[in-house]
Amino acid sequence: xxxxxxxxxxSGGQGLGLAGKILAEAALYRGLHAAHSQSYGARARxxxxxxxxxxxxxxxxxxxxxxPNLLLALSPEAYHKNARSLDKDxxxxxxxxxxxxxxxxxxxxxxxxxxxxxxGNERGAAILALGIxxxxxxxxxxKDGERAIADNLPAxxxxxxxxxxxxxxxxxxxxxxxxHTGTAP
Amino acid sequence: MTNMQFLQGNEACTLAxxxxxxxxxxxxxxxxxxxIAELSAKLLPRHDGIYIQMEDEIASIAAVIGASLxxxxxxxxxxxxxxxxxxxxxxxAVMAEVPCVIINVQRFGPSxxxxxxxxxxxxxxxxxxxxxxxxxxxLAPASVQECFDLTVEAxxxxxxxxxxxxxxxxxxxxxxRETVSIPDTVKTVQRARPSGPVENYRPYAPAANQxxxxxxxxxxxxxxxxxxxxxxxxxxxxxxxxxxxxxxxxINKIEKYTDELPEPEYAGPDRPETVIISYGIxxxxxxxxxxxxxxxxxxxxxxxxxxxxPFPEKFITDICRSAAxxxxxxxxxxQLLREVRAAGITEAYGLNRTDTRVIMPEEILxxxxxxx
Numbered sequence: 001x002x003x004x005x006x007x008x009x010x011s012g013g014q015g016l017g018l019a020g021k022i023l024a025e026a027a028l029y030r031g032l033h034a035a036h037s038q039s040y041g042a043r044a045r046x047x048x049x050x051x052x053x054x055x056x057x058x059x060x061x062x063x064x065x066x067x068p069n070l071l072l073a074l075s076p077e078a079y080h081k082n083a084r085s086l087d088k089d090x091x092x093x094x095x096x097x098x099x100x101x102x103x104x105x106x107x108x109x110x111x112x113x114x115x116x117x118x119x120g121n122e123r124g125a126a127i128l129a130l131g132i133x134x135x136x137x138x139x140x141x142x143k144d145g146e147r148a149i150a151d152n153l154p155a156x157x158x159x160x161x162x163x164x165x166x167x168x169x170x171x172x173x174x175x176x177x178x179x180h181t182g183t184a185p
Numbered sequence: 186m187t188n189m190q191f192l193q194g195n196e197a198c199t200l201a202x203x204x205x206x207x208x209x210x211x212x213x214x215x216x217x218x219x220x221i222a223e224l225s226a227k228l229l230p231r232h233d234g235i236y237i238q239m240e241d242e243i244a245s246i247a248a249v250i251g252a253s254l255x256x257x258x259x260x261x262x263x264x265x266x267x268x269x270x271x272x273x274x275x276x277x278a279v280m281a282e283v284p285c286v287i288i289n290v291q292r293f294g295p296s297x298x299x300x301x302x303x304x305x306x307x308x309x310x311x312x313x314x315x316x317x318x319x320x321x322x323x324l325a326p327a328s329v330q331e332c333f334d335l336t337v338e339a340x341x342x343x344x345x346x347x348x349x350x351x352x353x354x355x356x357x358x359x360x361x362r363e364t365v366s367i368p369d370t371v372k373t374v375q376r377a378r379p380s381g382p383v384e385n386y387r388p389y390a391p392a393a394n395q396x397x398x399x400x401x402x403x404x405x406x407x408x409x410x411x412x413x414x415x416x417x418x419x420x421x422x423x424x425x426x427x428x429x430x431x432x433x434x435x436i437n438k439i440e441k442y443t444d445e446l447p448e449p450e451y452a453g454p455d456r457p458e459t460v461i462i463s464y465g466i467x468x469x470x471x472x473x474x475x476x477x478x479x480x481x482x483x484x485x486x487x488x489x490x491x492x493x494x495p496f497p498e499k500f501i502t503d504i505c506r507s508a509a510x511x512x513x514x515x516x517x518x519x520q521l522l523r524e525v526r527a528a529g530i531t532e533a534y535g536l537n538r539t540d541t542r543v544i545m546p547e548e549i550l551x552x553x554x555x556x557x
Binding site: 025035062 | 191216217301328356357360361362363364466469470472473476543545546547
């Protein structure tokens with residue numbers, strides 16, 4: 001497999017840092033190499049926030065995102081800030097709530113925040129998006145995603161987040177295969 | 186047996202300290218080093234160790250020095266502003282020959298700079314931040330695994346040389362998560378203790394490798410501790426002979442044994458046309474650039490420093506001698522570049538960034554092309 005450079009972006013409080021760690025650990029369970037970085041700072045609540053995950057079958061020389069080939073945008077700011085840097089064959093998954101004229105060719109919108117809210121856990125938006133990513137792309141296995149969620153959350157938060165994750169997997173399942181699915185470009 | 190864990194650099198530094206035998210941490214939390222204090226507070230009590238949050242960084246390094254004199258392996262962690270405050274007492278630890286480890290997670294800019302962004306601007310602070318002539322050991326990890334390995338090494342070198350050792354990480358490595366192999370046990374160095382009659386014991390008489398043996402403060406062996414120039418018995422002195430001998434010994438006990446320090450790693454062809462010299466997170470970009478350069482049929486090698494101070498001059502000059510181009514890649518205004526030039530590689534160029542952004546592999550590839 002070619003290297004995945006996955007940038008999860010949105011707002012502080014959406015759980016992007018945790019989702020990145022879970023994604024990376026699920027990749028490790030599969031025997032892949034992974035590195036995870038996340039933004040820090042005063043903007044951690046409410047303002048722009050992101051989390052980068054590099055996943056590769058080979059040892060990772062440079063562990064940070066250079067040019068994402070899979071971008072998640074959960075806020076308008078995240079979309080406008082990062083869409084330009086997306087690899088020309090890269091994939092974009094965005095929240096349809098961001099209400100922007102998305103023009104990228106491999107783009108697909110989902111009502112991510114809305115769906116997370118419907119499960120009763122709006123703060124699980126990034127985890128729900130992780131479910132979508134798991135379903136659409138050959139990166140991590142659903143069982144590894146669930147295991148990593150259970151490993152990273154306090155007992156009382158595991159079930160609500162698993163619900164978000166599974167909802168994301170369902171939403172991905174409704175997409176016609178071929179269009180927006182695949183391996184690293 | 187080893188245990189694989191997915192950790193941040195700061196976590197790896199803390200676990201390494203405990204694995205190396207550290208049982209005392211005193212510090213003042215500061216971004217981006219805070220997790221080291223946080224995890225030390227959690228783990229040290231479980232290992233019968235002591236964690237103290239001090240009122241500032243001056244007190245933190247003072248407490249660490251006291252704990253070490255009392256017989257414990259001790260460390261602190263900080264970032265630029267706190268590292269500046271620690272300089273006077275780092276000099277004291279050099280002069281009084283107190284083993285200790287200072288982890289400096291470099292953040293961006295002078296003064297309080299930007300608390301959450303990375304920099305590599307403390308290279309010269311580590312070397313010359315404390316006043317007057319002295320030698321210092323400073324190590325620079327480039328991965329989370331090395332945060333573990335080199336922090337263990339830092340404790341061992343501190344005991345071996347009876348001197349403070351600085352670990353220079355940066356905000357990026359500190360918060361990066363990578364897989365780390367943590368062995369069940371690590372090789373540790375225990376400090377040499379005095380034996381023989383207590384009378385006439387001279388705490389600063391050079392023993393093996395010019396390093397005196399050290400009792401615990403409060404033992405029967407009398408340990409006089411001072412930052413003043415002192416004779417072998419530990420009494421302060423203004424005698425030129427004593428002063429010259431002491432300062433020379435403090436420097437020579439490290440500089441004459443640099444082959445015991447972590448060597449640079451070289452990756453690349455035998456006679457590279459372009460040599461990149463780098464360290465820390467910048468070295469990761471350099472290694473990635475060299476991999477791509479090879480695919481393009483270009484001859485690029487990377488010297489990755491693990492020990493910054495003492496500067497591994499011979500290793501670098503041996504490889505650079507036949508190179509057409511030498512590029513020093515670092516997130517500062519060329520602090521190590523000056524050292525490379527001083528070593529006789531006068532044609533070395535710098536590739537620098539001082540805007541909080543990490544240097545990217547493509548920039549290094551392009552930098553190499555510009556020189557060609």
